[in-house]
Structure formats: C-alpha cells, structure tokens
Amino acid sequence: MQTSIANKRVNIGRVVSNSEAVDVSLTDGEVFAMSGDRRGTGLESLEGGFWVTQSGDPEDHWLKPGQRFVISRKGTVVVMGLPNGMLRVN
Numbered sequence: 001m002q003t004s005i006a007n008k009r010v011n012i013g014r015v016v017s018n019s020e021a022v023d024v025s026l027t028d029g030e031v032f033a034m035s036g037d038r039r040g041t042g043l044e045s046l047e048g049g050f051w052v053t054q055s056g057d058p059e060d061h062w063l064k065p066g067q068r069f070v071i072s073r074k075g076t077v078v079v080m081g082l083p084n085g086m087l088r089v090n
Contacts, residue, residue, distance in 0.1 A: 021090035026081030044068040048085020
C-alpha cells in the first residue's frame, strides 16, 4: 500500500493519524481497515471507487470520485478499492 503524507509518498502496511489528512492508494481489491472509535473521520474518494463497510451498519457504502463518507459507528471500518483509487482519510 502507498500513502502520501505532507506530499511525501511512503509505503506502509498500516496508517495511524489522529490530526492530519492521509491519502491512501489502493489497487483493485486491496483492503484498508481501521478499528477503534473513528466516529467523525471522513473518507473521500479522490480518484477511483471504493466499497466501505463499518461494524454494526447493515448498509454497505459505495464512493465514487468526489464523494465523501463520514464514519458514524465505533468498531472496524473496511475500505476496498474498486478499481484502483486514491482515498483521503481525515
């Protein structure tokens, strides 16, 4: 997985950030997950599409470029790239 922090690209397996926006690049079918209390955290599709699901939510969510989803529940949030895309987490 590749992410961009302050315009610097680094390869990581996990992203942890409490105050800054983090851009996450996902290839088709690649998964990014966060756990804990992330309520209020936004997920924005900068390019490509994403499938989003969160613990306790019976609905799955689909993001197209320019769309944003705000996490509303505690627990695990899973995002999958469909196809390749860039996701902003903030």
